[in-house]
Amino acid sequence: MSVLGVAIFMGCYYWFSRLRLGYTISSALLQPVTIAVFVGLITGDMKNAMMIGAALQLVYLGVTSTPGGNVPSDPALAGCIAIPLGVAAGMNPQTAIALAIPFGVLGVFVDQLRRTTNSIWVHMADKYAEKADTKGIMRAAFLYPSIMGFLIRFPIVFIIDYFGVSVAQKLIEVLPEWLSHSFEIMGGILPALGFAITLTVIGKKNLIPFFIVGFFAVMYLGLDTMAVAIFATCAALLLNLFRLKEEEA
Amino acid sequence: MEEKMMNQEITQPTEPKKLKKRDITKSMWIYYAGAELSNSYERLQSLVFCASMTPVLKKLYSTDEELSAALKRHLVFFNTEGILGAIIQGIAISMEEQKANGEDISDDTITGIKTGLMGPVAGMGDAIIWAAIMPIIFSIFLPFASNGSPIGGIMPLILYPLLTILISYFLIHNGYTLGKKSIVSLLHGGRMKNIIFTANIIGLTMMGALSASYVNLSTPLQFSFSGGSEIIIQDVLDMIAPGLLPLAAVFIIYFYLKKRGPRYNRILLTVVIVAIITSLLGIF
Numbered sequence: 001m002s003v004l005g006v007a008i009f010m011g012c013y014y015w016f017s018r019l020r021l022g023y024t025i026s027s028a029l030l031q032p033v034t035i036a037v038f039v040g041l042i043t044g045d046m047k048n049a050m051m052i053g054a055a056l057q058l059v060y061l062g063v064t065s066t067p068g069g070n071v072p073s074d075p076a077l078a079g080c081i082a083i084p085l086g087v088a089a090g091m092n093p094q095t096a097i098a099l100a101i102p103f104g105v106l107g108v109f110v111d112q113l114r115r116t117t118n119s120i121w122v123h124m125a126d127k128y129a130e131k132a133d134t135k136g137i138m139r140a141a142f143l144y145p146s147i148m149g150f151l152i153r154f155p156i157v158f159i160i161d162y163f164g165v166s167v168a169q170k171l172i173e174v175l176p177e178w179l180s181h182s183f184e185i186m187g188g189i190l191p192a193l194g195f196a197i198t199l200t201v202i203g204k205k206n207l208i209p210f211f212i213v214g215f216f217a218v219m220y221l222g223l224d225t226m227a228v229a230i231f232a233t234c235a236a237l238l239l240n241l242f243r244l245k246e247e248e249a
Numbered sequence: 250m251e252e253k254m255m256n257q258e259i260t261q262p263t264e265p266k267k268l269k270k271r272d273i274t275k276s277m278w279i280y281y282a283g284a285e286l287s288n289s290y291e292r293l294q295s296l297v298f299c300a301s302m303t304p305v306l307k308k309l310y311s312t313d314e315e316l317s318a319a320l321k322r323h324l325v326f327f328n329t330e331g332i333l334g335a336i337i338q339g340i341a342i343s344m345e346e347q348k349a350n351g352e353d354i355s356d357d358t359i360t361g362i363k364t365g366l367m368g369p370v371a372g373m374g375d376a377i378i379w380a381a382i383m384p385i386i387f388s389i390f391l392p393f394a395s396n397g398s399p400i401g402g403i404m405p406l407i408l409y410p411l412l413t414i415l416i417s418y419f420l421i422h423n424g425y426t427l428g429k430k431s432i433v434s435l436l437h438g439g440r441m442k443n444i445i446f447t448a449n450i451i452g453l454t455m456m457g458a459l460s461a462s463y464v465n466l467s468t469p470l471q472f473s474f475s476g477g478s479e480i481i482i483q484d485v486l487d488m489i490a491p492g493l494l495p496l497a498a499v500f501i502i503y504f505y506l507k508k509r510g511p512r513y514n515r516i517l518l519t520v521v522i523v524a525i526i527t528s529l530l531g532i533f
Contacts, residue, residue: 020285023331024413037402047397054394118289129320132313134303141287141300182528188465196502201380214457219491232454236447
């Protein structure tokens with residue numbers, strides 16, 4: 001697909017995923033690994049798209065699990081910009097992460113704008129409720145926020161993805177060694193933020209040893225994630241057995 | 250209008266109004282579809298909750314006055330986690346049904362139950378759906394993505410919505426049949442605690458495993474001595490335990506978050522600055 005086509009598609013994709021139509025479908029759609037599948041399909045470079053998507057996913061893995069849905073960072077805006085630009089400019093995943101971070105932060109303000117404008121529709125719904133107009137309430141809950149969302153979200157991604165490719169390519173060419181190495185360090189540390197956030201969300205200090213167990217199961221024993229998931233599930237179920245016994249006693 | 254409503258309550262038809270399972274499922278889908286769509290700072294999920302009640306309320310209340318009052322009742326402030334929130338919907342629907350059949354349930358009772366449950370349900374939903382199920386599903390398939398395979402994105406896109414929709418479906422119908430009393434006992438009972446406990450253990454262990462695989466930090470520092478011997482710092486660290494630097498990175502950020510609260514942007518900025526400085530100095 002041409003740069004224009006990609007830019008239009010990504011603009012629409014960002015709008016649709018951030019529309020949050022379908023509570024968990026949309027939250028799956030706005031994850032970098034999922035965005036990467038679609039970028040891979042439209043650019044034809046699935047391998048690089050997925051690799052950049054995976055690197056970004058690690059940074060945002062914990063971010064989505066913050067309580068109350070108060071997004072501290074927007075993985076969808078980061079992904080919709082950094083993955084197609086990264087693929088087009090031939091960036092390595094670490095450089096793409098560095099590109100993505102500022103947009104992830106920008107996305108927070110975009111979301112604040114949306115939630116503020118959404119207040120208009122609640123007031124509209126108040127009036128419809130007065131008239132017992134259920135169709136009007138459905139329009140206020142779905143149609144109007146969707147239109148507003150498109151106006152807010154589509155242009156940002158479209159403009160950056162359309163004009164950004166050549167800029168990104170030039171940037172890669174002039175990147176000094178110390179800066180590209182600092183991107184590698186950044187890409188190495190940033191996943192830690194995601195995991196730390198998840199730790200705070202789970203919020204049980206006395207369960208932290210399980211984190212350590214998982215960590216060193218990989219470091220010393222070299223287990224893969226699926227193996228850890230299986231053992232962790234069994235361990236959790238067995239511990240539940242003991243807890244139940246204690247409660248019965 | 251108050252008087253009008255009173256009159257209508259007295260002239261209730263004798264045949265009780267009974268909702269079909271289909272109506273309740275429809276209600277679930279509307280809430281699922283729009284839980285975040287119309288979310289506003291002012292009243293958060295109130296609009297979608299009201300919208301989700303429309304198929305039910307239309308069946309239960311035949312006059313415009315009654316319907317209008319019911320709609321307004323559900324436009325009050327509401328916010329919870331959208332999957333486990335289905336149980337509150339189920340309860341609200343069963344209360345509306347009883348009210349429509351002439352039982353003495355005041356507006357305050359319905360709102361009270363809703364607001365009373367939304368906090369605890371949100372807490373559990375965040376712990377189970379967002380802090381456990383979501384990262385676990387995404388992280389299991391992450392190695393595929395890292396190797397460049399689309400499976401890493403396709404599988405979570407299918408599994409996560411599917412699993413959570415099934416949970417919603419189960420909860421809204423259970424909430425409807427069990428009614429408010431059983432729900433309260435369910436929330437405070439041991440079963441819910443055990444589910445959260447299990448989810449937390451799996452989640453934490455997975456996070457540990459992922460940190461080990463994906464947080465990368467090592468130092469090229471080494472000291473040479475005049476006698477020709479060298480100390481390579483990374484080797485020394487690895488001899489104590491492998492992965493100490495990545496582990497330290499996670500816990501330094503964790504303790505900062507614990508102490509200072511969710512200042513994500515400040516942490517991001519700090520990581521960027523640290524990366525540039527340590528790159529220039531050759532520390533990492």
